[in-house]
Amino acid sequence: MSEQVLSSNDTVLRRYSGYTMKRAFNAIQTDVNASLAPMGLRMVTFSALAVVAENPGLPQSKLAEILMIERPNLVAIVEELERSEWITRDKSPTDRRAYQLRCTIAGKRLYQDAVLAVEAHDARMTAGLSKEEVASMKSALQRIEANGGIKKGGIDVKSNVSGA
Amino acid sequence: MSEQVLSSNDTVLRRYSGYTMKRAFNAIQTDVNASLAPMGLRMVTFSALAVVAENPGLPQSKLAEILMIERPNLVAIVEELERSEWITRDKSPTDRRAYQLRCTIAGKRLYQDAVLAVEAHDARMTAGLSKEEVASMKSALQRIEANGGIKKGGIDVKSNVSGA
DNA sequence: TATTGTTATACTCTATAACTATA
DNA sequence: TATAGTTATAGAGTATAACAATA
Incomplete structure (x- = not known):
């Protein structure tokens, strides 16, 4: 024992905002994902569901822009929400390339429950x-x-x- | 136009600490990595170098614990720093399972430069x-x-x- | 020509099991 | 039995190129 380990801490890194923020965010992410997992959501799928709930009819490209997710990476997220029947993807009548995303009844209900879970998480x-x-x-x-x-x-x- | 897209923003998510923190941290990480890349460092290798510089002789297990990195994931990081000849890994005289990590002269010099870069990044x-x-x-x-x-x-x- | 959604791909980060050599 | 370091691996998260359909 007594390997001459000094303070053995990260004091030197604590003066940087980024280091402290990374550790705080890791704690947040762990907790929010644990809070949402029982209802089949992750942080990112909750975020997508929330934006769709508040912006019914928006296309994927807009959702990707809002959440700062690359379009290719959003495909699996939207598929996950659609497969669970929490959102629908209808062809846009004005632009046949685009889809309109909307929450289903079940999606709205789940979203309400998830908001409570995330608010409790945030308070914690x-x-x-x-x-x-x-x-x-x-x-x-x-x-x-x-x-x-x-x-x-x-x-x-x-x-x-x-x-x- | 007028796809009935409303505010098309993420206002609904801004009330959660985690969402705002994630976006701020993404900005920080992008900037710090861009700042360190010219000297061959990333955020995590800078952190490891800093802790080794301040705690000469500490074993990898302690470094992993301080940075909250799983031991297997630290191996490549330490290897990267050793390959660049910024740290040394000497066998501990008191525990033949363990290594003692120390900065080389070049590592200390790089660390000093990196501190300036990260401080400038933080101020920015x-x-x-x-x-x-x-x-x-x-x-x-x-x-x-x-x-x-x-x-x-x-x-x-x-x-x-x-x-x- | 540009945009929407998609596929394919690749690289990073993270987490776990299991091994070896020591303790 | 437990610990230090390692290997292998698998899952997320993220980034780009390129394509078909459409604008």
Whole structure:
């Protein structure tokens, strides 16, 4: 024993917003997925269901844009919701390339239950924080998100980092 | 047109901390990886390098525990840092199963450069927020992380953090 | 020419089981 | 028996190219 391990902690990383945010988000994701799993939903399928419920008739391309998911990756998500008969995909009468997404009755009912589960999850995760503290945190997070979209010298800053 | 698409936004999801946090973290991750890529680092390899730099001699199992990475997944990360000759893996004299991780001179130099890059990244992402707002956000995020470890009716009660 | 939805594909991240060599 | 490091593997999540049908 006593391998001369010092404080053996991550103090040095805690000064970066990103590290702390990653750990908090991991905790959130674990908890929300555990909360939604019993009703057959995941974080992303809940998000898609919510946006469809609030924007009936919207096409997949719009849903993908709203959730910032690439169109190819949305296909399986929409299929999953359709297979469970929580949403319908009807051909658009004005654009025969597009589908109109809408919640079924069962989908709306599930969505209502899921909202309660996610609200309970949110309350659990923010326990000990005042409404003002949570509001302030969300505001800061949205500012960070907005700052991310800013490109500096006209150079396109994207995420693609392939090895090699 | 007028596909009857309403606000076509994600307002309904913005009330959940997790959704806003996911979007903010995506922005952070994209930016930090773009910042570190030119020096051959990613977010996770930077984190590992930082912890090794601050805790010379620690074994992989401890590094995995600190960063909350499963041991099998840490192997490739450590290999990557070793192959680049930024850390060394010496057999522990007191436990022949374990390795002692240490930064090389080049690793320490790279780490210093990377710290500057990550600090610049952090300043960029939190631009427009006061020091107090950033500190408050981090505090809230750490509280959320701590709340995640707590199981209510069960056995798994972890650390009870201060406050409340 | 551009867009919608799709297929195929590939790379990353994450989680688990099981092995070896030690303890 | 338990632990340190490893291998193999499988599941998500994410990104791009290219296609058919349609605009």
